Amino acid sequence: xxxxxxxxxxxxxxxxxxxxxxxxxxxxxxxxxxxxxxxxxxxxxxxxxxxxxxxxxxxxxxxxxxxxxxxxxxxxxxxxxxxxxxxxxxxxxxxxxxxxxxxxxxxxxxxxxxxxxxxxxxxxxxxxxxxxxxxxxxxxxxxxxxxxxxxxxxxxxxxxxxxxxxxxxxxxxxxxxxxxxxxxxxxxxxxxxxxxxxxxxxxxxxxxxxxxxxxxxxxxxxxxxxxxxxxxxxxxxxxxxxxxxxxxxxxxxxxxxxxxxxxxxxxxxxxxxxxxxxxxxxxxxxxxxxxxxxxxxxxxxxxxxxxxxxxxxxxxxxxxxxxxxxxxxxxxxxxxxxxxxxxxxxxxxxxxxxxxxxxxxxxxxxxxxxxxxxxxxxxxxxxxxxxxxxxxxxxxxxxxxxxxxxxxxxxxxxxxxxxxxxxxxxxxxxxxxxxx
Amino acid sequence: xxxxxxxxxxxxxxxxxxxxxxxxxxxxxxxxxxxxxxxxxxxxxxxxxxxxxxxxxxxxxxxxxxxxxxxxxxxxxxxxxxxxxxxxxxxxxxxxxxxxxxxxxxxxxxxxxxxxxxxxxxxxxxxxxxxxxxxxxxxxxxxxxxxxxxxxxxxxxxxxxxxxxxxxxxxxxxxxxxxxxxxxxxxxxxxxxxxxxxxxxxxxxxxxxxxxxxxxxxxxxxxxxxxxxxxxxxxxxxxxxxxxxxxxxxxxxxxxxxxxxxxxxxxxxxxxxxxxxxxxxxxxxxxxxxxxxxxxxxxxxxxxxxxxxxxxxxxxxxxxxxxxxxxxxxxxxx
Numbered sequence: 001x002x003x004x005x006x007x008x009x010x011x012x013x014x015x016x017x018x019x020x021x022x023x024x025x026x027x028x029x030x031x032x033x034x035x036x037x038x039x040x041x042x043x044x045x046x047x048x049x050x051x052x053x054x055x056x057x058x059x060x061x062x063x064x065x066x067x068x069x070x071x072x073x074x075x076x077x078x079x080x081x082x083x084x085x086x087x088x089x090x091x092x093x094x095x096x097x098x099x100x101x102x103x104x105x106x107x108x109x110x111x112x113x114x115x116x117x118x119x120x121x122x123x124x125x126x127x128x129x130x131x132x133x134x135x136x137x138x139x140x141x142x143x144x145x146x147x148x149x150x151x152x153x154x155x156x157x158x159x160x161x162x163x164x165x166x167x168x169x170x171x172x173x174x175x176x177x178x179x180x181x182x183x184x185x186x187x188x189x190x191x192x193x194x195x196x197x198x199x200x201x202x203x204x205x206x207x208x209x210x211x212x213x214x215x216x217x218x219x220x221x222x223x224x225x226x227x228x229x230x231x232x233x234x235x236x237x238x239x240x241x242x243x244x245x246x247x248x249x250x251x252x253x254x255x256x257x258x259x260x261x262x263x264x265x266x267x268x269x270x271x272x273x274x275x276x277x278x279x280x281x282x283x284x285x286x287x288x289x290x291x292x293x294x295x296x297x298x299x300x301x302x303x304x305x306x307x308x309x310x311x312x313x314x315x316x317x318x319x320x321x322x323x324x325x326x327x328x329x330x331x332x333x334x335x336x337x338x339x340x341x342x343x344x345x346x347x348x349x350x351x352x353x354x355x356x357x358x359x360x361x362x363x364x365x366x367x368x369x370x371x372x373x374x375x376x377x378x379x380x381x382x383x384x385x386x387x388x389x390x391x392x393x394x395x396x397x398x399x400x401x402x403x404x405x406x407x408x409x410x411x412x413x414x415x416x417x418x419x420x421x422x423x424x425x426x427x428x429x430x431x432x433x434x435x436x
Numbered sequence: 437x438x439x440x441x442x443x444x445x446x447x448x449x450x451x452x453x454x455x456x457x458x459x460x461x462x463x464x465x466x467x468x469x470x471x472x473x474x475x476x477x478x479x480x481x482x483x484x485x486x487x488x489x490x491x492x493x494x495x496x497x498x499x500x501x502x503x504x505x506x507x508x509x510x511x512x513x514x515x516x517x518x519x520x521x522x523x524x525x526x527x528x529x530x531x532x533x534x535x536x537x538x539x540x541x542x543x544x545x546x547x548x549x550x551x552x553x554x555x556x557x558x559x560x561x562x563x564x565x566x567x568x569x570x571x572x573x574x575x576x577x578x579x580x581x582x583x584x585x586x587x588x589x590x591x592x593x594x595x596x597x598x599x600x601x602x603x604x605x606x607x608x609x610x611x612x613x614x615x616x617x618x619x620x621x622x623x624x625x626x627x628x629x630x631x632x633x634x635x636x637x638x639x640x641x642x643x644x645x646x647x648x649x650x651x652x653x654x655x656x657x658x659x660x661x662x663x664x665x666x667x668x669x670x671x672x673x674x675x676x677x678x679x680x681x682x683x684x685x686x687x688x689x690x691x692x693x694x695x696x697x698x699x700x701x702x703x704x705x706x707x708x709x710x711x712x713x714x715x716x717x718x719x720x721x722x723x724x725x726x727x728x729x730x731x732x733x734x735x736x737x738x739x740x741x742x743x744x745x746x747x748x749x750x751x752x753x754x755x756x757x758x759x760x761x762x763x764x765x766x767x768x769x770x
Contacts, residue, residue, distance in 0.1 A: 204502025
């Protein structure tokens with residue numbers, strides 16, 4: 001065959017020219033949406049394998065979808081976690097509180113009180129149900145759309161708002177983008193803007209827990225878009241190699257800013273199916289079905305706790321709002337997508353289930369919603385007393401130089417002194433404040 | 437004791453003292469590392485505390501960040517400094533800033549050990565000196581020992597430090613000091629004052645330079661392998677130079693540097709890394725900013741060239757006696 005150097009870049013013989021395939025979402029602005037291509041399997045259909053089963057037994061579950069709530073709002077099938085009404089009401093309330101919080105803080109951003117906000121509208125079931133299925137001291141490595149976990153764990157709303165306003169009471173001293181919380185005492189890891197970095201970190205935490213013979217497990221969340229990052233594969237490899245007690249979640253909300261899930265490989269297979277190649281258990285779940293999410297998290301957590309190893313869970317859901325307040329989804333996707341989403345709204349579905357059980361009513365829901373709006377309003381008012389972004393009520397200047405290292409080295413001391421001198425020139429009125 | 441043995445000794449000692457220390461890295465377990473720095477440790481401390489890792493630096497450093505968040509003190513090994521790059525994001529965006537971004541809630545007391553530098557015919561993927569890149573990252577400390585004595589004392593201090601530390605081991609002098617001449621064989625650490633490594637615990641504080649040799653005529657700033665090259669060249673030239681082994685690039689012992697340059701009035705900076713934006717540029721600037729009115733000649737730097745490390749022409753790349761000698765001659769002309 002070898003006949004000397006090959007002439008490059010020319011078509012030879014009858015071979016067709018190669019073509020690059022660039023994925024394109026089905027619908028763009030103005031398009032009529034038709035979800036008939038998207039199979040929505042009936043609730044209750046799938047078997048629930050034993051938590052100690054071989055990972056390979058979960059293969060069918062990675063291609064199908066675990067669903068519990070059926071079309072008539074009943075909880076059905078082997079995956080029904082059988083939660084009592086009180087727990088269901090608590091779940092509903094926490095999800096509704098998360099939405100109320102999002103709505104209020106979104107408006108705060110629009111009012112100029114902070115720079116940025118990210119809602120999790122349509123994804124409340126994922127964080128809230130997972131948090132409820134975990135032990136309170138299990139460690140969560142979240143992405144930026146799991147505010148529901150902090151809320152589930154009872155983290156003070158006012159501290160969330162302080163963080164969002166980057167004010168003088170911000171627990172993170174005004175250093176992080178709004179919504180990039182950190183709450184060690186609540187088992188909530190510091191959020192990174194570099195995507196998927198928390199995945200190998202969660203595995204490392206889980207490995208440490210195993211090294212120490214602890215009983216706590218770790219769990220982590222990323223979006224489907226960032227499952228394309230190398231960190232995803234590093235995490236999967238490490239989780240598999242060391243049989244780490246970790247549950248890894250891919251929240252497939254269909255959109256990574258304006259890039260649809262096809263750019264993360266969704267056209268070829270499901271995200272849950274990636275578990276198979278690593279030899280770990282995988283589950284694909286209806287992410288808008290709080291009971292299915294709870295059941296999957298509980299299954300995977302029990303498995304991890306019993307030294308049966310890691311699980312990858314894909315939550316199939318839809319990002320109902322923009323990526324962030326800096327995003328305009330109407331510029332790249334059909335407005336109909338959200339309305340037509342075949343898996344519905346997670347809060348409405350749980351509400352209807354409770355009503356179907358005779359344990360809830362529309363009136364109670366309305367009263368609860370009013371109460372939650374008020375609760376969030378009180379928290380934001382309280383936080384505003386500590387300042388909003390850009391209004392001077394921030395942490396003292398010197399804190400800018402703290403925590404780079406445990407102790408301040410000479411060069412940072414010098415730079416801190418410079419910052420203080422500059423402050424005196426730029427804002428002489430601040431001399432009067434206790435802002436040393 | 438050679439430097440490898442000193443590092444092994446430090447790890448052994450610290451693992452016995454602190455059950456939270458774990459070692460992971462490619463080949464570090466049963467085999468004890470390709471340079472044998474972790475030899476015997478798995479056998480002694482068990483596979484739970486010393487274990488091999490997949491060939492995945494992102495995973496190694498990322499998992500170390502998670503382990504540190506749990507409360508362990510990981511001491512990962514990156515087999516060659518050239519291979520840190522796949523884990524760079526976990527290092528510079530995560531470990532380095534964890535304390536800052538979480539306002540102290542989470543810290544990364546990780547010591548990343550990695551052999552670096554050339555002179556062993558490692559080609560362009562086993563010879564780089566990437567230290568400057570890490571000194572540019574807020575939140576990382578960068579430590580480079582030049583003797584077995586320092587390697588042990590500095591490594592102990594690095595492991596005890598609550599910040600992430602890059603611990604770069606100059607592999608050219610793992611087995612003995614080196615004069616920089618390509619045709620002269622390495623010596624051994626036997627009989628060298630830095631080769632005397634006491635048993636037991638001692639530490640050398642991070643951020644304290646070592647005055648290798650006192651002198652009045654010229655200040656030479658170097659670290660790692662280049663300390664030995666400088667010593668050999670200046671001894672041959674019979675110049676009364678003060679040689680300072682920086683040991684620690686961040687934090688930097690500027691006090692010792694300033695004092696010396698103000699005394700001698702002349703300064704030569706030597707490193708093996710590529711020249712442009714190397715740590716030498718920082719040192720020259722600092723000296724110029726702080727000692728300008730004491731200077732009697734322009735501050736000089738001798739470095740590697742701005743090329744990748746060439747396998748067959750490694751000794752043409754290496755900043756050895758000829759390059760250093762010319763710079764010294766220029767400085768001492770007046």
